Each structure stands twice: as structure tokens, then as C-alpha cells.
Amino acid sequence: MSRLLLIVKRAEPRKFTYLNYMYGSETVGVIVDRRVSQRRQHSEPTTTERRCANRRRRDVTEDLVNFGWALVRH
Template sequence: MAHFYLIVSQQEPNRYPYLKHVYANETMEVILDRRLAERRERQARPASERRRTDRRSRNVSDALKQYGWVLARGR
């Protein structure tokens, strides 16, 4: 069964309780965006990359700014 995250922007905290009340269930988790800033860019790449891909496979920042929330699929 697929799991989804409805991420609410820090700029729209008043939406969080309503969205959690309406949409939270066994397959949908409503969370408040906790990121303080975007990830820092590294100057040099590590000798061997441990991860196959970046865990943040999609940039959600633009959608959070535009809509105040974004829907993401969990693993």
C-alpha cells in the first residue's frame, strides 16, 4: 500500500491543523515542513558516493512557496 506525505509550508502554519484533520489517515501523513534551509552544496564530491540517488528526488520548495503545501509519495 502506498504511503503519502502532505507537507505544509512553515509560512502557512495555520493550514496545518485543518489539513491534518481532513486528510490524515493510515496512508496519508500530514507534516509541517521542518527544513531550516536548502542543503548546502559541497565543494568537492566524496571519493565514493554511498547513496544511489539523493533522497530528496524532487524539489518541493517551489510548490511549498506557491501553494503552501505539497503532496509527496513515501517509500
Template sequence: MARLVIIVSQKEPHRYPYLKHVFASETMEVMLDRRLEERRQRRVPSAGDKRRADRRVRDVSKDLQTHGWALVHR
């Protein structure tokens, strides 16, 4: 499994083939951002919500907007 992931912005899909060609390997994966929109935000937390925390360790939205891609450690 790849240990590093390059996420390519949906707004700049033309970067994907180049980054995949240059960087894809057994230790690095290149993928398009699959998020449809930002996660929902609840005003009042639900008592029945069993999820402990957001799985996203680092918000990459700013990197995707600024650079068109983001590097994430898996």
C-alpha cells in the same frame, strides 16, 4: 507507514491543523516543512564526499511557496 505525505509550508502553519484533520490516516501523513534553509551548494565537489545523490527526489519548494503545501509519494 504512510505512503503519501502532505508537507505544509513553515510560512503557512495555520493550514496544518485543517489538513491534518481532513487527510491524516494510515496511508497519508501531514507534517510541517522541517527544512531550515536550502541545502548548501559546493562550487567544487569534494573527492571524499561519499553521498551518491541528494535524497530529495522532487524539489517541493515551488509548491510550498505557491500553494502553501506539497504532496509527496514516499
């Protein structure tokens, strides 16, 4: 069974409450976007990238900006 995750823009708590009430279930999770910024904030650039790859499957930033929410498979 595929689980869906509805991510709601942090600045829209009322939208989170509404979407959680309407769609929150065993198969649909509703969460607030927890991203703050990229993790590396050093003033000196690193010489090599130690992570294998970006783990995010799909960038939801555009959907969050345009609609206030994004839907992804989890």
C-alpha cells in the same frame, strides 16, 4: 500500499491544522516542512562532494511557495 506525505509550509500553521484534520490518516501523513537551509555552510569551498547524490526525490520548494503545501509519495 503507497503512503502519501502532505508537507505544509512552516509559516502556515492553520493550514497544517486544517489539512491534518481533513486528510491525516494511516495512508496520508501531514507534516510541517522542517528544512532550514543546505547543511554545508562553510566559508571555504570543499574540494570534493562526499555525498553520493541528493536524496530528495522531488523538489517541493516551488509547490510550497505557490500553494503552501506539497504532496509526495513516501
